[in-house]
Amino acid sequence: MTTDVTNTQNAFQMAIRMAVRAPAMMIGAAVMAIRINPTLSTVFIVVIPILAVCLFLIMSNAHPRFGIMMEKYDALNTSVQENLTGIRVVKAFVREDYEMRKFNDSADQVRKAQLRAEKLVILNSPVMQLCMYGCILAVLWFGGNMVVAGTFQVGKLSSFISYVMQTLTSLMMLSMVIMMFTISMASMRRICEVLDEVPEIGEVSQPVMEVKDGSIEYKDVSFSYSKDPSNLTLQHINLSIKSGETIGIIGGTGSAKSTLVQLIPRLYDITSGQLLVGGVDVREYQEEALRNAVSMVLQKNVLFSGTIRDNLKWGDENASDEEIIEACKAADAYEFIQSFPYGLDTDLGQGGVNVSGGQKQRLCIARALLKKPKILILDDSTSAVDTATDARIRAAFREKLSDTTTLIIAQRITSVQDADKVIVLNDGQIDDFGTPAELMERNQIYREVYQQQQKGARE
Numbered sequence: 001m002t003t004d005v006t007n008t009q010n011a012f013q014m015a016i017r018m019a020v021r022a023p024a025m026m027i028g029a030a031v032m033a034i035r036i037n038p039t040l041s042t043v044f045i046v047v048i049p050i051l052a053v054c055l056f057l058i059m060s061n062a063h064p065r066f067g068i069m070m071e072k073y074d075a076l077n078t079s080v081q082e083n084l085t086g087i088r089v090v091k092a093f094v095r096e097d098y099e100m101r102k103f104n105d106s107a108d109q110v111r112k113a114q115l116r117a118e119k120l121v122i123l124n125s126p127v128m129q130l131c132m133y134g135c136i137l138a139v140l141w142f143g144g145n146m147v148v149a150g151t152f153q154v155g156k157l158s159s160f161i162s163y164v165m166q167t168l169t170s171l172m173m174l175s176m177v178i179m180m181f182t183i184s185m186a187s188m189r190r191i192c193e194v195l196d197e198v199p200e201i202g203e204v205s206q207p208v209m210e211v212k213d214g215s216i217e218y219k220d221v222s223f224s225y226s227k228d229p230s231n232l233t234l235q236h237i238n239l240s241i242k243s244g245e246t247i248g249i250i251g252g253t254g255s256a257k258s259t260l261v262q263l264i265p266r267l268y269d270i271t272s273g274q275l276l277v278g279g280v281d282v283r284e285y286q287e288e289a290l291r292n293a294v295s296m297v298l299q300k301n302v303l304f305s306g307t308i309r310d311n312l313k314w315g316d317e318n319a320s321d322e323e324i325i326e327a328c329k330a331a332d333a334y335e336f337i338q339s340f341p342y343g344l345d346t347d348l349g350q351g352g353v354n355v356s357g358g359q360k361q362r363l364c365i366a367r368a369l370l371k372k373p374k375i376l377i378l379d380d381s382t383s384a385v386d387t388a389t390d391a392r393i394r395a396a397f398r399e400k401l402s403d404t405t406t407l408i409i410a411q412r413i414t415s416v417q418d419a420d421k422v423i424v425l426n427d428g429q430i431d432d433f434g435t436p437a438e439l440m441e442r443n444q445i446y447r448e449v450y451q452q453q454q455k456g457a458r459e
């Protein structure tokens, strides 16, 4: 996108004045030339079509080649970006040489593609010059003969030549404008592709603007990422969660835990069934209203470059320092923030590289808390913190978030054992739903996970 926008910008900046001036000059000069000597002006009639056809052939062939060049640019940019963001992995796997070769390859491909396109475009200038000087030669020849015959004055001939030159230079400028537009057209098309993308998730005409409470109800919900009803990731989910409850979700990897909760803020639309939040179908809400009420700490978390305070204010841009500190305390993040020399003003670096995995998770929880949501979803958000910290965070939630419906996806049984109810997911289906004590009693998966983790803890 950056390359594309720069291309378009440059072309526009350079071409916009020429695009207005060149045609005006061309028409003006041509009219003057015709007024001086209409017969001699017929040279235009011969030269201009030849020139136009040549230019058209050059440009129409160059256009797709520039498209290919931009695609090669993409590969180059991807390679650079991946190498920078993944530099630690590249080093850890000693892949520098390989990545270097990959970069050289893609740089070489860009060079070749650009050469192929430019080879055509440079024909522009010789064709132009040939026509221009051919034209002047013809004017001198025929005009000279007229002067010799006494039907044309030398002074008139020299001003005629000036006008011819002016017409043809303007034509040359115009061809440059066309050339620049050809080059940037490939870029513009790609920008438009992004701008014209219609989001799949739309709003109804009169959306509900407020989420009443944090109750959630799944009514026979099925979901498929590919919209293919024969390949369902979630199958016939029926669940009823009251506002304010704390719900644990456990299940093996790939059992669709993340998928289940992503449907609540409508990150994806369900394939069939009905999903109610606060008693209203999620599709009836205004998108912003729904997402403001649902705070989500994702499994793959992202912090942005900027200070800790900037990042936390994503939750609430008007948050005061007191509110920020309170949220940090609840997420058990305040202590380590204070240990940094700049506290909340510590710069996080791109993607939050300056903090540990567990610290990052806690900052993300604090950010989610600042939104003061009706529903809080934690998708494996305490996997990188130790069990004691995990317990402190849960205790703070119980105290401060008693009205908030909290959904906690966890690998550790200890993280869900003081929840009101626990969902056991297995392969996209609900295996069981009940209080931790009930599940201990009757659910095999739950008991197995519990026993394994207990054994692990004892060893």
Ligand SMILES: Nc1ncnc2c1ncn2[C@@H]1O[C@H](COP(=O)(O)OP(=O)(O)O)[C@@H](O)[C@H]1O
Pocket (backbone or CB within 6 Å): 225, 226, 233, 251, 252, 253, 254, 255, 256, 257, 258, 259, 260
């Ligand atoms: N964006 C996606 N597109 C297609 N399939 C996906 C996507 N995300 C997850 N899946 C598939 O859906 C299934 C459930 O994934 P997920 O909900 O992430 O499981 P969990 O969080 O329980 O580990 C997996 O089989 C996974 O391959």
Ligand SMILES: [Mg+2]
Pocket (backbone or CB within 6 Å): 257, 258, 259, 299, 379, 380
């Ligand atoms: Mg997951």
